[in-house]
Amino acid sequence: IIRQDRKRSFLYYLMEYVEGEGLDKWLRKNQPPSPKRAINIVKQVAEGLKAFHQNEAVHQDLKPGNIMVTEEGKALVLDFGSVFVAGLSECVSPIIPDGVLGTAGYSDPLYLRGHNPGIQGDVYSLATITYEMFTGTLPYGDKIEQCRSAFDYDQLRYTEASSNNPVIPEWFDGALKRGTSFDLEERYRTIDDFMKDLLQPNPEFLKADPVVQKSANTLMFWKLLSGFWFVTFLLLIYLFSQNS
Missing domain, CATH: 1.10.510.10 (Transferase(Phosphotransferase) domain 1)
Incomplete structure (x- = not known):
């Protein structure tokens, strides 16, 4: 606050001007x-x-x-x-x-x-x-x-x-x-x-989110299981084709 030497007649205050x-x-x-x-x-x-x-x-x-x-x-x-x-x-x-x-x-x-x-x-x-x-x-x-x-x-x-x-x-x-x-x-x-x-x-x-990690692990399990059954299916087709 700037000190005033004369009697005040109004209430006001001064602020720094900022360009921006x-x-x-x-x-x-x-x-x-x-x-x-x-x-x-x-x-x-x-x-x-x-x-x-x-x-x-x-x-x-x-x-x-x-x-x-x-x-x-x-x-x-x-x-x-x-x-x-x-x-x-x-x-x-x-x-x-x-x-x-x-x-x-x-x-x-x-x-x-x-x-x-x-x-x-x-x-x-x-x-x-x-x-x-x-x-x-x-x-x-x-x-x-x-x-x-x-x-x-x-x-x-x-x-x-x-x-x-x-x-x-x-x-x-x-x-x-x-x-x-x-x-x-x-x-x-x-x-x-x-x-x-x-x-x-x-x-x-x-750290890995335990929920996300669990979901990822579950998905991987089903992918591997599906892959196993698919390979088994192809093997059975091959064996039957050989017998015929």
Whole structure:
């Protein structure tokens, strides 16, 4: 805040002017962005959120429109109108029942259910934005914007990022899936945890899915059995043809 020497007659405040454009517009111009540029923006946004969290504050309305990208590729987090600050929560209502807190598609569905996920809410938003940057769509599709109840959200299913962008590795997709999980027990607890798995392979995501593996083994069994009976059938035909 700039110190004033004369008596004030109006209430106002000054902000830094930033030359750039919202990430939403930037993505429309640069879709798909190069992985290097995309992950650089994600890392900067993550650092901005960590600064919030270190000061016991949560953004609660992170979305592409609230992220400014300069021509130099610098990313800044904007719009603190929904910020939750520890110690001031008794002065304002952190949860707005009609769902206007945050933005549909990017905000944690738990807000709608009357729960405040805290830092994990920002993790969800960052993971959702990261998913969109690499795939051009949302992890639960466009239908998430029409959800109005817990039942509506329960009908949604995560879409594997690799199905929208085949070059996305399995471990990267695993980090996005965990970051956007509706279950707080499964979701990352901090931004650092999410970024760690996003930037380097987590062996847990490279393990074969036991259900898929079981299905593959079953399929192989039936293929081998079918092959055995087919060979047996051909052998019988050959033997009978020799006798005749």
